[in-house]
Amino acid sequence: MSTTTLSQRPLVRTKGWDRAQLVVNLLTAAAMAALMWASLLYAKDAANLAGVEQTAQRIFYIHIGCNVGAVLAFLISLVGSIAYLITRKLDWDRVTQASIEVGTICALGTTLSGSLWAKPTWNTYWTWDPRLTSITITLLIYIAYLLFRNGIDNRQTRARFGSIYALIAFLSVPLTYFSARWFRSIHPVIVNGSNPDAQGGFGVGETMGHTLIVATIAFSLLFCSLMFQRWRQLRLEDRIEEIREEIE
């Protein structure tokens, strides 16, 4: 009797989560497929660009999408670390960890796609632009956070130190952004604003605007689904650890 209930209970308990996960995953897959179609076929060419620049411009949709993921990770991990320090619930720490892990991939995607795009447009892979600098520094902070956590054995200490580090490190990112902004800038500001020194800018047409919206939604969904998955995985890992300690 007891063995059957034991084997059934986890299944019953996780069924609702599994269903939610499946829905999010399917939505993500559909949105990503729509994005591929929109960015390659639906969106018209940028009017004022020609040749390689025009082709390379389509990196834009992936570039912006990855950036949406990285920014979401930044905000969610900030909320998660503050919430953990106040409530001391490990679930919040898992939120921070999951969002930073997914954010690392997104930030890496932003940096790499940006570099590939910058070569034909700016004729250099790299420049010390405020957006480039701050996304790369954010990426380095994400990696430092993950390495730092690895070095701490106690579960509560790991959560607390990780949250403190994330909180303080993220406070420095706006300062980095403004310092780099005064350093120098050639990155075009697409939304709300203009930079007279910007190079490789282009007007966003109607179809491009639509594709941009699809990209934002698709990558937000991708981020959510990956983060949700990772968060559940971390919960299970902690649960296994607890059970192992109980047995020993």
Place this chain on the structure above:
Amino acid sequence: MSVLLQTEPNNNALIAPTSLESQPVQMRAGGGLGAYLRKVRAIADKDMRAEIRAKEVFSTMTVFSVLAVIIFGMAFDLRVAFPTTVVPGVLWAVILFTGVLGLNRSFGAEVDRGSLAALLLAPVDRSAIYFGKLLANLFFLLATECITLPAILVIFNVNIFQTWILLSLLLGTIGYVTVGTLFAALSASVRARESMLPILLLPVMLPVFMAGTKITGLVLDGRGLNEIQRWLGILVAYDLIFIVVAFLVFDLIWEEI
């Protein structure tokens, strides 16, 4: 019985003349700002006295910084025609890398000696420990800079003894040890502490590094105060923000030992 007999006179001797028993409570709660500053100084004094006796932080930092300046000097000697173009970067890079050495020892030495618990048991506010350590680190790093600057003057033949550069060095160093002391405390009891601290610290130091190199460069180019101002502003803002945040957060670090 014998134990009792032995301890009783001791207790009386301790309590009666100096009233040690009531002192901790008084030290923790009352006394106002003056008493708080005295406690901060006591912690800083402790670190400096330990340093004078052990001579392990300051000596390594100065030797490392001079070595780094020489290596940069060799690296740029062949290709750089005007040293003023690289000196700002060299100055601040050397300070960043040197500082990590001292910060690692700040709490690392306490962990190695097993005296961290004793330090935390001291009847003072945790923030007093933080500010004491911060003062000691600030002193070590500023003292090291007193050796680094002449070394740069000799190797690169660039005069960096100018008011605004020195002010930016002071502000930058304050910001550096503010965050550095906090992260040193975080990484003190972590595996691979020595290699972890620079990875944690350097990305966060970027605003200070950018502002510092920019101010140094502008002063060497002979630009006016109106261009330097906003960078000094960034340094001041950085110092203030992180002193306040570190003060708020430091209490959370050691909840159990």
